[in-house]
Amino acid sequence: MxxxxxxxxxxxxxxxxxxxxxxxxxxxxxxxxxxxxxxxxxxxxxxxxxxxxxxxxxxxxxxxxxxxxxxxxxxxxxxxxxxxxxxxxxxxxxxxxxxxxxxxxxxxxxxxxxxxxxxxxxxxxxxxxxxxxxxxxxxxxxxxxxxxxxxxxxxxxxxxxxxxxxxxxxxxxxxxxxxxxxxxxxxxxxxxxxxxxxxxxxxxxxxxxxxxxxxxxxxxxxxxxxxxxxxxxxxxxxxxxxxxxxxxxxxxxxxxxxxxxxxxxxxxxxxxxxxxxxxxxxxxxxxxxxxxxxxxxxxxxxxxxxxxxxxxxxxxxCEEYLVNGDPKHLSLGMNLEADIYYTTPDDCAAFLANYDTSLDANVTFNGKSYFLPAWSVSILPDCKNVVFNTAKVVAQKRVGDTSTPSASASETSLSNSPWCWYLEKVGVWSNGSFTANSLLEQINTTKDTSDFLWYTTSIEADEKKDAFLLIESLGHAALVFLNKKVLAFGYGYHDDASFNISEKISLEQGNNTLDIISMIIGVQNYGPWFDIMGAGLYSVILADLKNVKEDYSSNEWTYQVGTEGESLGLDNTELANSSIWTQGSSLPTHQSLIWYKSTFIAPEGESPLSLNLASMGKGQAWVNGQNIGRYWSAYLSPTSGCTDNCDYRGTYDAQKCQKCGQPAQILYHIPRTWVNPGENVLVLHEELGGDPSKISVMTRNG
Known part of the structure; x- marks a missing residue:
């Protein structure tokens, strides 16, 4: 060929x-x-x-x-x-x-x-x-x-x-x-x-x-x-x-x-x-x-x-007309036009266009009248009969929407499933850690082997006192612990992943431990010199109540790449029955840095499945050892700036037609070939806190 x-x-x-x-x-x-x-x-x-x-x-x-x-x-x-x-x-x-x-x-x-x-x-x-x-x-x-x-x-x-x-x-x-x-x-x-x-x-x-x-x-x-x-x-x-x-x-x-x-x-x-x-x-x-x-x-x-x-x-x-001739252009009025492609003087195909953003029109072409809705094109393969108009949708309307659970989907709740958990250590968790007297850029440090980098240092206080902690990051998110207790969470967004955290803290007399787990959510993929755009912390400052500042950026920091659960391989099915997991009747919920494990029987049939993670915060999920992706159900989009009905007429851009006020995603695709006919193992690494007992598995129907 x-x-x-x-x-x-x-x-x-x-x-x-x-x-x-x-x-x-x-x-x-x-x-x-x-x-x-x-x-x-x-x-x-x-x-x-x-x-x-x-x-x-x-x-x-x-x-x-x-x-x-x-x-x-x-x-x-x-x-x-x-x-x-x-x-x-x-x-x-x-x-x-x-x-x-x-x-x-x-x-x-x-x-x-x-x-x-x-x-x-x-x-x-x-x-x-x-x-x-x-x-x-x-x-x-x-x-x-x-x-x-x-x-x-x-x-x-x-x-x-x-x-x-x-x-x-x-x-x-x-x-x-x-x-x-x-x-x-x-x-x-x-x-x-x-x-x-x-x-x-x-x-x-x-x-x-x-x-x-x-x-x-x-x-x-x-x-x-x-x-x-x-x-x-x-x-x-x-x-x-x-x-x-x-x-x-x-x-x-x-x-x-x-x-x-x-x-x-x-x-x-x-x-x-x-x-x-x-x-x-x-x-x-x-x-x-x-x-x-x-x-x-x-x-x-x-x-x-x-x-x-x-x-x-x-x-x-219209193919034979389009590839062989140059169009003859004809104005039919304000924002109205025709482009006609001839193979012979008597044989042609035509496109009639109304590119007005609001006004419908009746036009005359070759002695015949045609109705053209605003922002539409009619196609006439024989220059006479309209076989298609772009604004006239006759294809069947869809029932339901893939972004929300549809009524026809069968759903299996995991509320009665046996849950196990593993609570991660905060901060340095192995002798694989290392120190530096500066704040290190994250991607150069982790080489993207993990989404996570721990930054740990000490703050000495001569007395019990309040202060302000000011953290600046290139992105993308960070969870801050003071003396092993959650203090704050900061994060950026797609167009600007950098963020600051400003938090009033209470220091104990003596040694205080500051542990910060910095998180990336996908390495930059676009823009000039995108390959050197960094992530992670670049400034940590402590200010007293009189605004006297002490820069901790050049302190001795201890670093640990990844999380304890990742190094243990908690996502692997080989560890599904390991004694490392805790099992009990009181499932800890709304807990940061915790791994959850459960099992489910897949709904019958050949249809793909989705995991409803609306009740969770932020993390990753695995089914039978296959990573189905990152989730972040807790991050809601703004409630303003959207219209219920988007007018197709007029120039479209990526912000024109949007659904607001909800997480970007709560349903996560589990391919049918990734599940077994019997029992399936679900593992979650929850970073912020959620309630896994409210998770469900749903069948997707077209």
Missing amino acids: SVSYDSKALIIDGRKRILQSGSVHYPRATPEMWPGIIDKAKEGGLDVIETYVFWNYHEPVKGQYYFEGRFDLVKFVKTVQDAGLFVHLRIGPYACAEWNYGGFPLWLHFIPGIQFRTTNGPFQAEMELFLTKIVNLMKEENLFASQGGPIILAQVENEYGNVEWAYGIGGELYVKWAAETALNYNISVPWVMCAQEDAPDPIINTCNGFYCDTFIPNSPSKPKMWTEDYTGWFLSFGYPVPYRPVEDLAFAVARFFEKGGTFHNYYMYFGGTNFGRTAGGPLVATSYDYDAPLDEYGFIRQPKWGHLRDLHMAIKQ
């Missing part, structure tokens, strides 16, 4: 194609889910599946590669091929994707002299090694289109144009180097660079955004391609839940093809789940549902999926 392009379209085996694509990230689902997701994408009218490649999990240790389970990239590409769809492989290797460290392995950061994503020998050497590894893996399995495989496009780098300004001439040269490096692999399919206006020929520069109808490629020889059309937005702890009305999404897609677009990709078509500690940062939630046409569990989300399927069918009917 040959793949090339001209100014109008990608050309596959000599035929110009209009292509609908959707992002599906293989590690955000289980391999058992892949075929069903891909089949529903095909049924929804997609031609292509687009995915990133996740370097940090494919090369967790330098030179040691992993391509198994959820990270079996070859199996995923072949699953897409088996369904008869194409693949756009975004090798990067920078992904962003709200994925931990943007997909870079953390060991990369510790290579001497390295600077990421710029003209830098150590970085370019490692990037080239990984690109080579992936390209060769695909070639060995005959997965490029020229070998009879499904891969018709590949991407190098990712959205670098958004940050290139910060890297100066080194950035400009890096773009050229990345392009040359990619082209040298001779994969015989086009390479793209998204959001990259200076992408060198023949690499295609593509558009990312909520709207791309006005986008123009940087060369008249390149087709107009849209690699990321956001179906919603990602979820962050402490933020409202975002969604995007399908009428606006369909409007954006129709406008893109009306204005000469040729390849279009939904980011995301299926979002899935940030299992374990894969979520990026700061504070990206475990659910990556994205309000996508397929929800987090792989079920069809109506009316979004059905309305877009109907749109794809309508655009497909």
Whole structure:
């Protein structure tokens, strides 16, 4: 199969194609889910599946590669091929994707002299090694289109144009180097660079955004391609839940093809789940549902999926017109227009658009009258009959919503389950600790082997007295103990993870112990120089009541990476029956730094499950040793700034349509293949305090 392009379209085996694509990230689902997701994408009218490649999990240790389970990239590409769809492989290797460290392995950061994503020998050497590894893996399995495989496009780098300004001439040269490096692999399919206006020929520069109808490629020889059309937005702890009305999404897609677009990709078509500690940062939630046409569990989300399927069918009917002619533009009035594509003077397809944000209109086109709702496009494949209008949703409405428990879901309460617990030691818990006369940056210290770093020091007081404790942190959260008792909790948010804690304290005469457990919630994944953005404490000051200050930042601090429970491996199923766990009738609740363990019988059937953690505070959860992700039910989004009914008319952005006043997430996906027919072990590491007896396991129904 040959793949090339001209100014109008990608050309596959000599035929110009209009292509609908959707992002599906293989590690955000289980391999058992892949075929069903891909089949529903095909049924929804997609031609292509687009995915990133996740370097940090494919090369967790330098030179040691992993391509198994959820990270079996070859199996995923072949699953897409088996369904008869194409693949756009975004090798990067920078992904962003709200994925931990943007997909870079953390060991990369510790290579001497390295600077990421710029003209830098150590970085370019490692990037080239990984690109080579992936390209060769695909070639060995005959997965490029020229070998009879499904891969018709590949991407190098990712959205670098958004940050290139910060890297100066080194950035400009890096773009050229990345392009040359990619082209040298001779994969015989086009390479793209998204959001990259200076992408060198023949690499295609593509558009990312909520709207791309006005986008123009940087060369008249390149087709107009849209690699990321956001179906919603990602979820962050402490933020409202975002969604995007399908009428606006369909409007954006129709406008893109009306204005000469040729390849279009939904980011995301299926979002899935940030299992374990894969979520990026700061504070990206475990659910990556994205309000996508397929929800987090792989079920069809109506009316979004059905309305877009109907749109794809309508655009497909116009394919021969769109790829062969230039449109004739016609004004139909204020904010009203038509774009007409002819194959012969008597044969055409037309798009009629009303881009007014409030006024509906009746327009006359070719002697006929047409009704155009505000902010809508009508598609006429024969220039006469409307087969689709973006504002007229006839797909079935969805019953219920994946973000809240649905009435049809069967629920198993864990209130009567036998609970065990393990209370962690506060502060230093092993001889693996070390000291420094300064406050250490957290990620450089932990190397992201754990979310946690203990900072411990002593405060001497010549008498019993009150004082003010002032703590400043780069992020992301911290729990403070004075003399082993909880004193305060501080935290940031996604757009600014830094925070301060100011607390009045009572010191005992003599030695007082200050223990602070600093927490990261996903390593930074986006922004210029994001790879060196730090976390953890940088200032600790004690002030007396007369505001005389003493800086403890240069005190002797004792450090401990991780928590005691992590080092004991309490999440492992081998310890499920260990005597290390305490069992009794009086289950301690609302207790910080505690591990809980229980068992449950999974509800019958094949449907996926979710764990309702509304009663818990902040932590991580495991089912049968599988980490289902971080939870933070106690962090509520603001109650203001949201509307009950979001008007789809007018320009959409990530803050326009939101559900407020609730946790970002209370339901956590347990894939069906992770549970046993009989007894299943649930382990929780609760950092702040909650009530595990109120947890329930629910069956998800589409």
